Amino acid sequence: MNEPPAEEPTVDRTAERRLDGNAVTGALAELFAVDIVPADCTCAHCGRTGPLAQYDLYADSPALVLRCAGCTGVVLRYSSAGGRIRLDLSGARLLVIRLPEEP
Amino acid sequence: MARAALRRRLSWLSAPVLEIHRETARTSRIVLDPPAWPGHQPGQHLDVRLTAPDGYTAQRSYSIASAPEAPYVELIVDCLPDGEVSPHLTQELRPGDDLEIRGPFGGWFVWHAGLGGPLQLVGGGSGVVPFLAMLDHHRAAGSDVPVRLLYSARSLAEVIRREGLAELDGKVQVDLALTREAPPGWTGVTGRIDRAVLSRLTYPPEAEPQVFVCGPTGFVDAVASAMIGLGHPSKKIKTERFGATGGT
Numbered sequence: 001m002n003e004p005p006a007e008e009p010t011v012d013r014t015a016e017r018r019l020d021g022n023a024v025t026g027a028l029a030e031l032f033a034v035d036i037v038p039a040d041c042t043c044a045h046c047g048r049t050g051p052l053a054q055y056d057l058y059a060d061s062p063a064l065v066l067r068c069a070g071c072t073g074v075v076l077r078y079s080s081a082g083g084r085i086r087l088d089l090s091g092a093r094l095l096v097i098r099l100p101e102e103p
Numbered sequence: 104m105a106r107a108a109l110r111r112r113l114s115w116l117s118a119p120v121l122e123i124h125r126e127t128a129r130t131s132r133i134v135l136d137p138p139a140w141p142g143h144q145p146g147q148h149l150d151v152r153l154t155a156p157d158g159y160t161a162q163r164s165y166s167i168a169s170a171p172e173a174p175y176v177e178l179i180v181d182c183l184p185d186g187e188v189s190p191h192l193t194q195e196l197r198p199g200d201d202l203e204i205r206g207p208f209g210g211w212f213v214w215h216a217g218l219g220g221p222l223q224l225v226g227g228g229s230g231v232v233p234f235l236a237m238l239d240h241h242r243a244a245g246s247d248v249p250v251r252l253l254y255s256a257r258s259l260a261e262v263i264r265r266e267g268l269a270e271l272d273g274k275v276q277v278d279l280a281l282t283r284e285a286p287p288g289w290t291g292v293t294g295r296i297d298r299a300v301l302s303r304l305t306y307p308p309e310a311e312p313q314v315f316v317c318g319p320t321g322f323v324d325a326v327a328s329a330m331i332g333l334g335h336p337s338k339k340i341k342t343e344r345f346g347a348t349g350g351t
Contacts, residue, residue, distance in 0.1 A: 018320055019344045023164050025208035026150040035210040053211035054342070 021055040024064050027078055031085055036097055044093040045073030052076070052095075063088075115152060117201040118176070126179055127261050130229060131193040132168065135176045137204060143167055143176070145236040146213035146315070149206030151178075153188055163188045166232040166317070166343075167207060170239035171215075179263060181229040212315065212343045215240060220248035220313060223306045225296070225326050227255045227318025230345065231263055234317065238268075238275060250275040251312075253304050255296050255322065258284040278304045296322075298329040308334035313341075320344040 025037045042049045048070040055075060058065045063079035063086065075091035089095075118137035126132045143149075145167075152162045169177035182193035196202065214222060214237050222241075224234040231254050241250060256262045258281055268277045280292035280300060292300055306312040314335055316326045323344045331337055 020212075020342055022209055022211045022343060023148075025148075025210075026164060026205060029205075029208060035208075037209070038211045051211060 017058055017060055019057040019059055020053060021051070021057050021066055022053040023059060024052075024057050024066065024076075024078070027064055027080065030080055031078075031087065034097060034099075036095060039095050039097040041075060041092050041096075042094040043068040043071065043073060043075055044091045045075075046071035047093075049094075115203045115205045118204045120196060120198050120200045120202055121175060122198055123196060126263055129261060130179050130181050130263055133178045133180060133192060133196065133202070135178070135202060135204070137176055140176060141207070142171055143207035144209075144213040144215055145170060145240040146233045147207040147209040148233075149176075149178075149204050149208065151188065151192070152203045152205075153191055154203070161187045164208075166236070168232045168235045170236050170243050172240060172243035179229060179232045179235070212317070212341050214313065214315065216244040216246040216248065218313065220250065221306050221310055222248055222250040223312040223314045224250065224252040225254075225301070225305065225314070225316045225318075225330075226252065227296075227322035227326075228257070228261075229263065230316075230318030230322065230343070231256075232317075233343065234315070235264055235267075237315075238271065241275065242271070247274065251304070251306060252277045253280065253296065253301070254278070255280040255282055255318070257282050259286055259289075296326060296329075298332060301326065301329050302333055305330070308336075311339070314339055315341050315343075317343040318345065 022037055025035060028036060037053045038051050040049055041052045046068060048068055052066065054069060055066045056069050063077045065074060066076040067074055073091055077088040079086045116137050118135040120133060121136050122134040124132045148164045148166045150162055150164050152160055154160045165178045165180060167176060168179045169175065180189050180192045182189050212233065226234050234252055241248065254277065256279065262279060271277060278291065280296050281289065282295055285293045314330055316323050323342050327340055327342050330340055
């Protein structure tokens, strides 16, 4: 993982800003006791279900914004600033988190 | 959650920099010795935070280049002239300095020997970095899982860890694709990795490989959709696109 390349001036800058949901793991670890990035998330807008890791992440706005790869609807917004964490999960209808297997 | 408990989860570590090596003209390998490192899985990343004297901070995620079995934690950082963080890491940071990190993170884009295979890796530029950790782990663990790496770089000089890749044993097949400049007599792939190249140099869907794709966003988009087009189920394809995170 790295910063986006500065070359390729013809590319769509919005598309080029798009990352995978797995890059949000560090930020969400501030809050969640388990890693929810591999969790299956159902988009509240279109019903598509898949791991949060495969949602589109836009990391350069004031909040981290995860959008559905199917309908582009916002499923999660997260920010940590000014001594407050803000979490908006209104676009995520359901999160299914697999617990680690018992040893 | 109690504030103290929440604070603990936010914790950044101060990791001493042991060594910095020039890997290629554009990339540097940074060897870190983080205290009380909990260990990591191949493919995981960590976050790096730089703080300016005026308190301004910039944060980026970097894949870990070293295997869990390695004695230290290594990053390979691509220096982007317009970047906010990478020029500092590749040009100003010195052995003996401390680097603020947290992690490791990522339970998704990981592979270890217990997950089996075959394993198909497709990397563009410094997108090969998490695969170096996987390949080193594969060797250290004595894994019998067959592995193929298809690695796209601009030129031979920009191939990260070129000699190490050439030394890999028979269980691992490495193919290079050079997009800008190929030396005289080059018999490998030239130009961008497209569906025809993928069809020729990656495991077919019938082999049911676990596919990992890492690189710039455009590269990952093109490779992932071509692999789906070839018949690989999307749930077997894991992707990691480059870029800045946080930006605070």
